[in-house]
Amino acid sequence: MKLTLRIWRQHDTEAPGGMATYDVDGISPGMSFLEMLDTLNERLTVEGEEPVAFDHDCREGICGACSLVINGEAHGPERTTACQLHMRSFRDGDTIDVEPWRAAAFPVVRDLVVDRAAFDRIIQSGGYVSVPTGSAPEAHATPVPKAAADSAFEHAECIGCGACVAACPNGSAMLFTSAKVNHLGALPQGAPERETRVLDMVAQMDAEGFGGCTLAGECATACPKGIPLTSITAMNREWLRASRKVPRS
């Protein structure tokens, strides 16, 4: 396959960026999108040019490192991560636009790499369960109803890639935050911190400068792990419940 790539190049956070055009040849339909970028980078290196910086790690669709907006869609045309997107989803001769996640809370570090530390700070604000550590507890000590376990697992699938923010017309992190809130809130282990968790995580989400939710539904469409839009509804319910229960200054 022969392709024309238009890729966002930006030297650092402060530098102005722009789209640069590259032609790549010899791409096999079985290559992943990242392997296709590797092919380009090998050539750029040989030619003495700076290779295109992009985030990647496991390349198995489970780590959430890859973060490419391909032809205006987070992770591209398939409902998966960019590393699991294969070139057979494109046609020979296509022109493909590759851009980084766009959000004020995700500043560009270089080219296609963005800083997603805002997500880490949201997790730090409440995305945990406080338990005494030590020897492993007896497995049956805390019974977990099957429905709660299923719900928790569905939300635990979130890999924190940030595609929801990239796809949202408002750059909102509601789907990410709600996945974490619902994951822990569904389990008995998460119950003691149920109210403070949702209030603190939403407050941190707002403080990071993410936009608000307008229920456009783009996040759930883009999510490679299929976190449903109803996750946001459930978090709204949790937030309203918590704000009635917890008096805060």
Added chain:
Amino acid sequence: MARTVWGSTVGKKAVMAVSGLVMLLYLVVHMFGNLKIFFGPGTFDSYAHWLRTLGEPFLHYEWALWIIRVGLVVAVVAHGVAAYQLSRRDLRSRPVGYVHTKARSSYATRTMRWGGVILALFIVWHLLDLTTGTVQRGFVPGHPYHNVVAAFHDWWNNAIYIVAMLALGLHVRHGFWSAAQTLGAGSATRNRVLKGTANALALVLTAGFVAVPVGVMTGLVS
């Protein structure tokens, strides 16, 4: 607590949802009352008079109407201010946009902001036209049937009302569904019903409101 609700994007959206639902409830009643015009001047004018005597003798003349008006002003202001502040925030959250843009989300969703502005301007026009009569030449206070017929005599005024009601339909279509999610009422099993209700409300409200100018234009109401 009130400060927390207003200070959070989730809380502010809840304020928008509640104020929107208040206005929606009012609109359903308003539309129902409007349709009385098809039963003739007697029915319509006496209904309008009844609205003023509502709650008597406990309430004085027109008090019920003024209580409703104050409630509506509170709802409109809360809705508008929250929408403005949240929209400002949303626009700031993506300072650099995508080069490759795609048509995202539905038409109703994308037109919520400008649709809301159109509706706000329309409310001003509507009040000047049929409540105060400021912009209407042949306005006679206390004779609503006559005033409605006179107002819809001009084609351009019909156009204003019909366009505004189409904007209302779109706004309600996304707004009702969105409000339900914001207040946590949605779920995987309930969302189909909520979407259906939103579409039905949008359709019924638009058709019900548009029926009046169309009725005058076609001579059904004269």
